[in-house]
Amino acid sequence: MIVVVCAVLAGIGYKLGSELVEAAAADQTTRISREAQLAMQRIVEPAEVATTLLSLQQMTLARSLGQRLKSLQFLRQALDSSSALSSLYVGYANGDFFLVGRIGHGAPSEAAKVPPGATYVVQSIERAGDQAHGHFIYLDAALQTLREDDRPDYAAAYDPRQRIWFTEAMASSAQIKTPPYLFFSSPQVGITLAMQVGSGPAVAGAEILLHSLGQTLAKQKATPGNELVIVDSQGYALAYEDVSRLVRPAFEVNGRPSLARLDELGVPALVPLLAAVTEMQKGGHQQGPRTLRLSIDGTAGRASISP
CATH class of the missing domain: 3.30.450.20 (PAS domain)
Structure with a gap:
């Protein structure tokens, strides 16, 4: 009975801990989304005035x-x-x-x-x-x-x-x-x-x-293992801390460089998120953050996607 009770308590503790981790990840992503939006406003507003005056x-x-x-x-x-x-x-x-x-x-x-x-x-x-x-x-x-x-x-x-x-x-x-x-x-x-x-x-x-948005994301990393990226509806990366990874070389049909998708940034943890991003887009931006469980090279991870 003692073994059974301990096992039950351990299972409950693991479940609660997992839920807390997922909730914290979702809260962090939502906060970062708000701060990225504010950063975008600070970037765009002076340009709006300059364009009007021009x-x-x-x-x-x-x-x-x-x-x-x-x-x-x-x-x-x-x-x-x-x-x-x-x-x-x-x-x-x-x-x-x-x-x-x-x-x-x-x-x-x-x-x-x-x-x-x-x-x-x-x-x-x-x-x-x-x-x-x-x-x-x-x-x-x-x-x-x-x-x-x-x-x-x-x-x-x-x-x-x-x-x-x-x-x-x-x-x-x-x-x-x-x-x-x-x-x-x-x-x-x-x-x-x-x-x-x-x-x-x-x-x-x-x-x-938009390079400064990548700098904003880098400042938001809670741990070295965090990966933060802003993408469009098709999963193409628009802001990332390593800006050199955002652009693919000019080997496309038209000979022009192109934006890298989530699965082309060279970060294994981001590869499985491409399908989730495009699926969320089909449901519209009214959705809240979505939390996913990941396995990267045998290591468990969590991801949170926020519109």
């Missing part, structure tokens, strides 16, 4: 690179308002494009072309009939020109009118936000805010990097 600038009506360069002071101040802002730009209905961005937020292949001391880069496309002229201008912190490069390859590869942020903004009377995606100019995850210019045929836009 849409009111005279440069949205400018017809040449020289006229657009007169707005550099405003663009620098707007960029400096948020460390998450990667670039501000205007796409014109005739296919022209004018962008001011931070050095270091571009593709690795561009890093080798940057002159020493450069802080900002101007990327310009001007079109005249069938001819397109691409131009890069590298600036220091005081907006003094360090070097100017002709870039016909850039003008040939990029047309703002074919980008989703342009088409959606032109079809809307309000500011639009794209879902997170891999930027054209760099293998980094971000979102684009865009707004049609009311006084002319152009769209003002801002790019926001």
Whole structure:
């Protein structure tokens, strides 16, 4: 009888302990979800203001690179308002494009072309009939020109009118936000805010990097064994503490890098969660956190997924 009673008590204790662990995991995930949402708001709100103000600038009506360069002071101040802002730009209905961005937020292949001391880069496309002229201008912190490069390859590869942020903004009377995606100019995850210019045929836009969300997740780890990741509805990772794992190399059909899914991050504990994420998406975001039992290489684990 003593053995039976002890076994029953041990079973009850194990069950209660398991329930406490699962409840704690669910509570932690819900809290992290709230904090990630607040972090996203802190990232997006300055960009919303900058995009609205940019849409009111005279440069949205400018017809040449020289006229657009007169707005550099405003663009620098707007960029400096948020460390998450990667670039501000205007796409014109005739296919022209004018962008001011931070050095270091571009593709690795561009890093080798940057002159020493450069802080900002101007990327310009001007079109005249069938001819397109691409131009890069590298600036220091005081907006003094360090070097100017002709870039016909850039003008040939990029047309703002074919980008989703342009088409959606032109079809809307309000500011639009794209879902997170891999930027054209760099293998980094971000979102684009865009707004049609009311006084002319152009769209003002801002790019926001989401790398800081990965830093937010890293700070929330309760133990070294915790793995925290933000994904979209298809299970593609948007934020993770090791940002180098978010992007797969350019071996896809179109030769472009792509986002990594949960099962492609190289973390065994995250692989079985892909099916659970896509299944939750089918049920809608009204669901609460879902807790799962896992076995990773023979070790028991718990996972909690929260919309």
